Amino acid sequence: MAKKLITTTAPGVYRFIGVDFNIGALKSAGKRYWMFVALLGIIITLGIVAWGTALANGGSVMAMRDNYPWGLWFTNYMYYVGLSAGGLIVYASVHLFGAEQFKPLSRLAVLQAGVLVMLALLGIITDMERPWRAVYMLLTPNGTSPFVYTGSAANIYMIICFVDLWVLITGFGGKKLAQRMTLIALPFAIYLHTTTAFVLSLNKSRELWNSAVMVPIFLTSATASGIALLLICAYIMQSIGVFKFASSMFRSLATLLATVIIIDLFLLLVEILSVFWPTSAKPGHVVRLEHFFTGEYAWAFIPVLILGIGAFVLLAGRKTRHLPAIQITASAMYVVAIFFKRYSLMAMGFSTNTLGQYSSPYFPSLVEVLIALGLLSVGLMIMTLSAKVLPLQVPEDEHDEEPAALGAGAEPVVEAG
Amino acid sequence: MTKKNDPIPADATAPEGLTLSRRSFIEGLGATAGILAAGSVPAFLSATAGSATASEAAVEGDSLAPIIEEDQAVNYPGKPVKYADPAGDQKWAMVIDVKACIGCRRCVYACVKENNIGRNSGFTYIQVLEMEPGKIDLEKADPHYTEGGDPDKWYLPVQCMQCAKPTCVYGCPVIATWKEPDGIVVIDYDKCIACRNCLVTCPYDARHFNWVEPEVPAAERNPLVPVEEKAGVVEKCTFCIQRTRNGQTTACVEACPVGARKFGDLNDPESEVSILLKTRRVWRLKEETGNEPMIWYVG
Numbered sequence: 001m002a003k004k005l006i007t008t009t010a011p012g013v014y015r016f017i018g019v020d021f022n023i024g025a026l027k028s029a030g031k032r033y034w035m036f037v038a039l040l041g042i043i044i045t046l047g048i049v050a051w052g053t054a055l056a057n058g059g060s061v062m063a064m065r066d067n068y069p070w071g072l073w074f075t076n077y078m079y080y081v082g083l084s085a086g087g088l089i090v091y092a093s094v095h096l097f098g099a100e101q102f103k104p105l106s107r108l109a110v111l112q113a114g115v116l117v118m119l120a121l122l123g124i125i126t127d128m129e130r131p132w133r134a135v136y137m138l139l140t141p142n143g144t145s146p147f148v149y150t151g152s153a154a155n156i157y158m159i160i161c162f163v164d165l166w167v168l169i170t171g172f173g174g175k176k177l178a179q180r181m182t183l184i185a186l187p188f189a190i191y192l193h194t195t196t197a198f199v200l201s202l203n204k205s206r207e208l209w210n211s212a213v214m215v216p217i218f219l220t221s222a223t224a225s226g227i228a229l230l231l232i233c234a235y236i237m238q239s240i241g242v243f244k245f246a247s248s249m250f251r252s253l254a255t256l257l258a259t260v261i262i263i264d265l266f267l268l269l270v271e272i273l274s275v276f277w278p279t280s281a282k283p284g285h286v287v288r289l290e291h292f293f294t295g296e297y298a299w300a301f302i303p304v305l306i307l308g309i310g311a312f313v314l315l316a317g318r319k320t321r322h323l324p325a326i327q328i329t330a331s332a333m334y335v336v337a338i339f340f341k342r343y344s345l346m347a348m349g350f351s352t353n354t355l356g357q358y359s360s361p362y363f364p365s366l367v368e369v370l371i372a373l374g375l376l377s378v379g380l381m382i383m384t385l386s387a388k389v390l391p392l393q394v395p396e397d398e399h400d401e402e403p404a405a406l407g408a409g410a411e412p413v414v415e416a417g
Numbered sequence: 418m419t420k421k422n423d424p425i426p427a428d429a430t431a432p433e434g435l436t437l438s439r440r441s442f443i444e445g446l447g448a449t450a451g452i453l454a455a456g457s458v459p460a461f462l463s464a465t466a467g468s469a470t471a472s473e474a475a476v477e478g479d480s481l482a483p484i485i486e487e488d489q490a491v492n493y494p495g496k497p498v499k500y501a502d503p504a505g506d507q508k509w510a511m512v513i514d515v516k517a518c519i520g521c522r523r524c525v526y527a528c529v530k531e532n533n534i535g536r537n538s539g540f541t542y543i544q545v546l547e548m549e550p551g552k553i554d555l556e557k558a559d560p561h562y563t564e565g566g567d568p569d570k571w572y573l574p575v576q577c578m579q580c581a582k583p584t585c586v587y588g589c590p591v592i593a594t595w596k597e598p599d600g601i602v603v604i605d606y607d608k609c610i611a612c613r614n615c616l617v618t619c620p621y622d623a624r625h626f627n628w629v630e631p632e633v634p635a636a637e638r639n640p641l642v643p644v645e646e647k648a649g650v651v652e653k654c655t656f657c658i659q660r661t662r663n664g665q666t667t668a669c670v671e672a673c674p675v676g677a678r679k680f681g682d683l684n685d686p687e688s689e690v691s692i693l694l695k696t697r698r699v700w701r702l703k704e705e706t707g708n709e710p711m712i713w714y715v716g
Contacts, residue, residue, distance in 0.1 A: 058627075058628065058629060058630060058649050059611075059626065059627075059628035059649065060628045060629040062628070064628070065539070065628060066539075066616060066622075066626055066628075069613035069616040069617055070613060070617070124612075127611075128610060128611055128612070129649035130649065133608070133609075133611075134610060136592075136593070136608055136610060137590055137591055137610070139591075140591055140592045140608075141590065141591070142587075142589055142590055142592045144588070145587065145588050145614065146588075147588075147590035147612060147614055148590045151590065199614075203584075203588075203618050204584065204620065204706050205584060205617070205619055205706065206617065283554070283556065284555075284556065287556045353622050354619060354621060354622045355544065355546065355555050355560070355575060355621065355622040356554075356555030356556035356557070356558055357555075357558070357560060357622075358556075
C-alpha cells in the first residue's frame with residue numbers, strides 16, 4: 001500500500017489498508033448465498049423501521065415499563081457481550097498458552113468477538129430515546145456508575161478486536177505484535193464481562209442480583225456460550241467450504257466447553273442453594289426466586305437447568321462426544337440455555353420490584369423484537385460477507401513471516417470458487 | 418418524654434406552628450422559672466429551661482448533627498438545576514405518621530396536580546402501600562387497594578426519600594441527577610440519557626420513567642414545573658422544590674387531612690421535623706440498604 005489507497009493484487013481482489021478484500025468472490029457466490037443476504041437485508045430494513053417507530057413514539061411502543069426498566073436490549077447486551085468472550089478466550093489461548101489446535105480459528109474468533117460487542121453497543125444506542133445524549137458519557141462520566149465502566153470497556157474492547165483482526169490478517173508487526181495484542185485483549189475481555197456483571201450485582205436494591213458470585217457466573221457463562229457459538233460457527237464455515245479444520249480442534253473445543261459448562265452450572269447451583277437454604281433464606285430472596293421455579297417464570301429458568309445439564313451429559317459421554325452431531329447439539333443447547341439464563345437474570349431483578357410488588361412476565365413488544373432481529377441480522381450480514389470477502393482462513397505458514405499474509409487473500413477464492 | 422429530649426436553648430426564637438404550642442408553653446415556664454416555686458415545676462424543667470446555656474444548645478444540635486452531617490451534596494455540579502431556585506441553607510426532611518395515615522391517597526392526587534405528572538403516565542411520585550398488620554412485609558403489601566381504606570390494615574406512603582446516600586445519584590452514568598446542598602435530589606431533564614439505571618438502583622421504587630409524553634390538561638398545568646422536558650426521561654418527587662424553596666410546604670403535607678405528614682428543616686431546631694426526630698421513636702424504611710433516607714416514619 002504505497003501510493004494508492006486501494007490497489008488490486010489479483011482480479012477482483014482489492015487491497016485496502018493492507019487487507020485483501022476479495023470482492024470478486026461475491027460475484028461467484030451462489031444463488032442461495034444471495035438469497036440469504038437478501039433475507040438479512042429485509043430484516044435489517046424492518047429493524048430500521050422499528051427503530052424509527054421507537055424514536056418517533058418514545059418508549060410506549062416498547063413493552064418495558066417502570067417495573068421492567070430494561071428489557072430485551074439488556075438481555076441481548078449481556079448475551080452478546082458474553083458470547084464475544086469465548087471467541088477471544090479461545091484466540092488468546094493460542095498465543096498465551098500455545099494451544100496450537102485453535103490456531104486456524106484465530107481470525108474467525110476475533111471477528112466474531114468484535115461483531116458481537118458491536119451488536120451489544122448498537123443495542124444500547126437503539127434503546128436510547130435521544131441517542132445523541134450518549135456524548136455525556138464522555139463529557140461528564142460519573143465514576144460511581146458501573147455503566148461508565150462497562151460502556152467504555154465495550155467500546156475499547158470492540159476497537160481492540162478490530163485492530164487485532166487487522167494485525168492478524170496483515171501480519172503487521174509479526175508474531176510479537178499479535179502476542180502483545182492478546183496480552184491487552186484478554187484482560188479487557190475479562191474486564192468487560194466483569195463490569196457487565198457489575199451492572200447487575202452492584203445494586204443493593206435488587207436482592208437476587210446483589211451477589212458477588214454474579215461476576216464468576218458471568219465469566220463462565222460467557223466463556224461457555226462463546227466457545228459453543230464458535231464451535232457452531234466453525235462447523236457452518238466448514239460445511240459451506242470456507243474453512244477446513246482438523247477434527248482434533250473440534251474435540252479440544254468440546255472438552256473445553258464441557259469443562260466450562262460444569263463450572264458454570266456449579267456456580268449457579270451454589271447461588272440457588274444459598275437463596276433457599278433454611279439458615280440463609282431471606283424472605284425477599286425466596287419470594288423473588290420462587291417465581292422462577294414454580295411461578296410464571298418457570299418456562300424461562302427451568303430450561304436453563306435442563307439444557308445446561310443436558311449439554312454437559314452429551315459432552316461427557318466418552319463414546320459419543322467426538323461426533324459432530326453431538327458437539328453441535330450440545331453447543332446449540334448451551335447457546336440457547338445461556339439466552340434463557342440472561343433473560344431470567346434480567347427478570348430476576350425486575351419481576352418483583354423494590355417495593356415487593358410482583359408484575360407478570362415481561363415479553364418484548366413487536367418493535368423490540370424487530371430491532372433485536374435487525375441487529376442480529378446486521379451481525380450475520382457482516383459475518384456472511386466477511387466469510388467471502390475477508391481472508392479469514394489462516395494460512396498454513398501463518399505467523400512465520402509477514403509475506404505469509406499475502407497469500408491469505410487468495411485461498412478462500414479457490415475454496416469458494 | 419425523657420430529660421434528654423426536652424432541653425431548650427435560651428436563645429430559641431419564638432416558635433410557631435401546631436406542635437410547638439406545648440413547647441412554647443414550656444419555654445414560658447422556663448422564662449419564669451425563677452419566679453415560680455421550684456416544687457410546682459418538675460425538677461428537670463426548672464433545671465434545664467432556667468439555666469439553658471450555649472453549650473447545652475450545642476448538645477441539642479448534636480443529637481441531629483450526625484444526620485445533618487451525613488446528608489451532603491452529592492455530584493452537585495455547583496449550580497442549581499435550571500427549573501428551580503438555588504438551595505438555601507436548610508436541610509429538608511419529612512416525618513410521616515403511619516398511625517395517623519388513613520390511606521385516603523389525597524397526598525397522591527395533590528402531588529400529581531402540583532408536579533404536572535402526566536395523567537397518562539401511569540405512575541405517581543407517591544405510592545401508598547396497604548400493609549398487613551403485624552409486620553413491615555413489602556412483599557405482602559398492596560399499592561392498588563380500593564379507595565377508602567381498610568381499618569384492619571395500615572398504610573405506608575412511599576416516595577423519593579431524598580437519601581443521604583442516594584444510590585440513584587451514584588448510579589447515574591452522566592451526572593444527570595444529583596443531590597443539592599439542601600438535600601433534595603434533582604434530575605436534569607435536559608441531560609438524562611434514559612438509561613434507567615437510577616430506576617434499577619433505587620430501593621424505594623421512587624423513580625419513574627416517562628414512557629409516553631406526559632399529558633397535562635392546559636388548565637391544570639402548574640407553570641412552575643416543567644412538562645415537555647419530562648418526555649422520555651426519569652422524574653420523581655422533589656419535595657416540591659418549586660414550593661419549599663419559596664417558603665411554602667409540600668403539596669402532600671398540605672393535602673393530608675389528618676396531618677400525618679410533617680415537613681421541615683433539620684437545621685432549624687424549632688422545626689416540626691427536628692422536634693419529632695428528637696422526641697419520638699422514629700424508623701426508616703429499608704434501613705438495611707444504608708441509603709440513609711431523609712423521610713422518617715413514626716407511629
